[in-house]
Amino acid sequence: xxxxxxxxxxxxxxxxxxxxxSFEMTAGDMLIVSGHSGAGKSTLIKLVAAIExxxxxxxxxxxxxxxxxxxxxxxxxxxxxxxxxxxxKLLFDRSVFENVMLPLSIIGFPPKExxxxxRAALDKVGLAMREKALPIALSGGxxxxxxxxxxxxxxxxxxxxxxxxxxxDAETAADVARIFHEFHRAGVTVLIATYDGHLFPDARTLRLxxxxxxx
Amino acid sequence: MRERSAWITDAQSPDGCLKFPMNIWxxxxxxxxxxxLRRLIAAPLITLLSLLAIGVALALPAGGxxxxxxxxxxxxxxxxxPQISVFMATDAGRGAATELGARLKKHPxxxxxxxxxxxxxxxxxxxxxxxxxxxxxxxxxxxxxAFIVTAIDDQPATLDLLxxxxxxxxxxxxxxxxxxxxxxxxxxxxxxxxxVTLLGGLLATGLTAITFNIxxxxxxxxxxxxxxxxxxxxxxxxxxxxxxxxxxxxxxxxGATAWLLIAAAAWWxxxxxxxxxxxxxxxxxxxxxxxxxxxxxxxxxxxxGWLGALLSLGQHLRHS
Ligand SMILES: Nc1ncnc2c1ncn2[C@@H]1O[C@H](COP(=O)(O)OP(=O)(O)OP(=O)(O)O)[C@@H](O)[C@H]1O
Ligand SMILES: [Mg+2]
Numbered sequence: 001x002x003x004x005x006x007x008x009x010x011x012x013x014x015x016x017x018x019x020x021x022s023f024e025m026t027a028g029d030m031l032i033v034s035g036h037s038g039a040g041k042s043t044l045i046k047l048v049a050a051i052e053x054x055x056x057x058x059x060x061x062x063x064x065x066x067x068x069x070x071x072x073x074x075x076x077x078x079x080x081x082x083x084x085x086x087x088x089k090l091l092f093d094r095s096v097f098e099n100v101m102l103p104l105s106i107i108g109f110p111p112k113e114x115x116x117x118x119r120a121a122l123d124k125v126g127l128a129m130r131e132k133a134l135p136i137a138l139s140g141g142x143x144x145x146x147x148x149x150x151x152x153x154x155x156x157x158x159x160x161x162x163x164x165x166x167x168x169d170a171e172t173a174a175d176v177a178r179i180f181h182e183f184h185r186a187g188v189t190v191l192i193a194t195y196d197g198h199l200f201p202d203a204r205t206l207r208l209x210x211x212x213x214x215x
Numbered sequence: 216m217r218e219r220s221a222w223i224t225d226a227q228s229p230d231g232c233l234k235f236p237m238n239i240w241x242x243x244x245x246x247x248x249x250x251x252l253r254r255l256i257a258a259p260l261i262t263l264l265s266l267l268a269i270g271v272a273l274a275l276p277a278g279g280x281x282x283x284x285x286x287x288x289x290x291x292x293x294x295x296x297p298q299i300s301v302f303m304a305t306d307a308g309r310g311a312a313t314e315l316g317a318r319l320k321k322h323p324x325x326x327x328x329x330x331x332x333x334x335x336x337x338x339x340x341x342x343x344x345x346x347x348x349x350x351x352x353x354x355x356x357x358x359x360x361a362f363i364v365t366a367i368d369d370q371p372a373t374l375d376l377l378x379x380x381x382x383x384x385x386x387x388x389x390x391x392x393x394x395x396x397x398x399x400x401x402x403x404x405x406x407x408x409x410x411v412t413l414l415g416g417l418l419a420t421g422l423t424a425i426t427f428n429i430x431x432x433x434x435x436x437x438x439x440x441x442x443x444x445x446x447x448x449x450x451x452x453x454x455x456x457x458x459x460x461x462x463x464x465x466x467x468x469x470g471a472t473a474w475l476l477i478a479a480a481a482w483w484x485x486x487x488x489x490x491x492x493x494x495x496x497x498x499x500x501x502x503x504x505x506x507x508x509x510x511x512x513x514x515x516x517x518x519x520g521w522l523g524a525l526l527s528l529g530q531h532l533r534h535s
Contacts, residue, residue: 051446078448089443105246106449108239150447 001027001158001189002048007057009043009211017043018211020057025191027157030184032200033193035208041193042086044208045162048191049083050074061158079107082151082188084161088143090135096122096146097131103154121153125179141172148179158189165196173199243456251460254433255468262465265429269469269516272422274476276415277512281477281504283407289492289499290400297374297398299364299381300391305333305357307386312360315384324366324377331361359388371398419519422469426462426523427530433458434531441532455532459524466520470513478503 002025009018017040025031033041046052047059050066059067066077091099100121104114122128125145127138135143144164151159161180165173177199184190190203197205207214255262301319303312312330319328336358341347350357366377374392381390434441444454481503492499504512 049446072450075445075448075450075453078446081448083446085446089439089446091440091443102444103447106444106447106453108242110238110242 001025001029001062002191003058003060004044004047005058005060007047007054007059009040009047009052010055016211018047018054018208021208021211021213022057023206023213025189027189028184028187030180030190030200030203031192032197032203032205033191033208034195034197034205038210039208040211041208042162043211045085045160045191045193048160049081050077075106079103079154080156080158082154082156082159084144084147084151084159084164086162086166086193088147090143090146090150092135094134095131096127096133096135096138099135099146100150100153103150107154109154117153117155121149124152124182125149126175141168141176144168144172144176145179148176152183152188156188159183159191161190161192161194163194164192165194165199243453247456247460248464250457251464254457254461255464262468265425265465266469266472268425269422269465269520270472270476272418272425273470273473273512273516274480276411276418277473277504277508278477278480279407279411279414280508281481281502283404283411284505284508285499285501286400286404286407288502289497290404297365297369298393299366299374299378300393301362301364301381301387302389302391303360304386304388305359307360307388309360311386315386316362318384319362319364324368324373325364326367327365329363331363333358333360336361419515422466422516422519423523423526426465426520427527429465430458430462430524430527431531433461434528451532455525455528458528459521462524462527463517463521466523467513467517469520470516473516474504474509474512 004021004023007018007021008016010016021040021044023031033044035041043052047054048061048066050059050069054067057067058065061077062080064077069077091102094102097118100118101114104117109117119128119131122131125148127142127145127149130138130142135146138146144166148161148164151161159180164180165176168176173196177196180190180192180200184203192200192203194200301315303315312332316328316330319325333356337350337356340358341350364377364381366374378390378392381387441454481501485501488501489499
């Protein structure tokens with residue numbers, strides 16, 4: 001499903017975020033990326049979603065080299081991903097419901113069925129009662145779960161999450177982890193960057209240190 | 216297990232929704248239109264001011280066009296085809312007149328000729344109270360027999376030759392070409408038309424610039440939404456569509472505003488203009504834009520709004 005082949009990423013002033021990173025994930029895998037702050041976890045996630053392009057090496061997603069993807073092909077890669085970024089990128093002038101609706105509008109889902117799906121996704125993350133609220137009225141944990149609902153509403157085959165349990169109390173973090181486990185059990189390939197590796201005891205872990213994989 | 220299969224089935228199809236290709240088109244456009252309308256209504260004051268700006272910009276050339284059309288219609292109703300008046304000598308006698316009439320009829324360059332007997336002219340002039348007193352003092356009819364001639368070919372050069380020819384004929388006292396005013400008016404009309412075209416071009420550019428700027432501001436205020444949509448897999452078309460509809464709607468509504476302004480101006484000017492024309496013995500009523508012209512106005516306005524939005528998006532979405 002995902003393959004990194006000696007991938008390096010250098011940001012403009014000369015900061016090496018990742019160097020010669022290679023790893024592989026098969027469909028249905030769950031992989032935890034851990035490491036200190038600045039280790040390159042977010043960079044790894046962004047490379048998979050083609051938000052950043054690798055400086056060298058190849059990033060393959062579903063057999064496709066996403067580093068060389070054309071601008072017009074990009075949307076179709078993104079549609080196959082569920083993406084929860086570190087800064088969740090919620091739309092604060094739209095209701096909870098509309099935030100989760102957006103990915104379905106983008107793929108032109110018939111409105112009636114889309115509404116059912118949005119409700120199902122909100123139900124899954126325990127936000128069914130808050131659909132009319134604005135994101136600003138949600139707690140940090142609720143915003144995190146909203147971002148997850150938006151990522152899974154289109155039922156992607158691959159779910160990427162960057163620090164989905166950051167700033168959450170132990171109990172809420174466990175709740176969020178449980179949601180990811182459910183998706184994993186349902187067959188979704190899950191890639192999570194997190195400090196809270198202990199929340200996913202069964203998952204394989206890729207440990208990063210200054211952009212290099214350490215065993 | 217049921218849940219598992221439900222999540223997986225969709226996961227397998229690449230963009231989740233290839234099953235409804237026809238609907239996608241409708242749903243997408245319906246959505247874009249709704250968003251555009253909502254944005255127009257969300258800032259009513261800005262929308263109103265924009266409409267006024269666009270409306271006035273369009274009303275100038277469109278109003279000019281309306282006036283030109285009216286002038287042309289007025290000219291048409293008073294026969295702009297040049298006529299040659301042939302006046303006979305007052306002592307010519309009816310026999311000479313009949314002879315001249317026959318000669319005109321046979322002339323190959325003459326399309327039509329109308330005889331005005333001097334008695335009729337006298338009667339017509341007597342209808343005017345002021346003139347009657349003067350005429351009554353005169354010992355005999357001061358008016359000659361006359362012919363009104365229209366030529367087959369009304370090119371100025373041909374007409375001038377014809378006038379010269381008629382002047383040589385016996386018992387003809389005076390020949391006059393009545394087309395000078397019509398020609399002057401026609402030249403003025405031509406100039407007016409050029410001015411309107413020029414004005415139209417300038418203000419169309421202005422309108423495009425107005426929507427360009429409005430869409431630029433829209434893009435800036437919707438930065439976050441655009442960025443998130445791109446992250447979620449929105450195509451450029453999906454992102455641009457609401458803005459294009461916004462521009463087109465703004466143009467359309469601006470065109471409608473212009474049409475209303477023109478209709479109001481026409482209504483306002485109709486009575487005083489009627490009175491003025493009546494003084495010059497014309498009966499003519501000012502016409503507002505025709506249905507076809509109004510449709511053209513709306514179409515052009517919509518197109519220009521769309522164009523402004525397109526140019527703006529090309530400029531402001533390129534690097535995001
Ligand atoms: N856009 C950027 N421009 C320049 N340098 C960047 C950029 N993004 C990240 N970096 C640098 O790359 C390195 C890796 O960053 P990254 O965000 O991947 O770390 P991280 O492991 O996610 O850290 P954290 O746990 O704090 O989120 C850091 O040194 C960071 O300063
Ligand atoms: Mg990070």
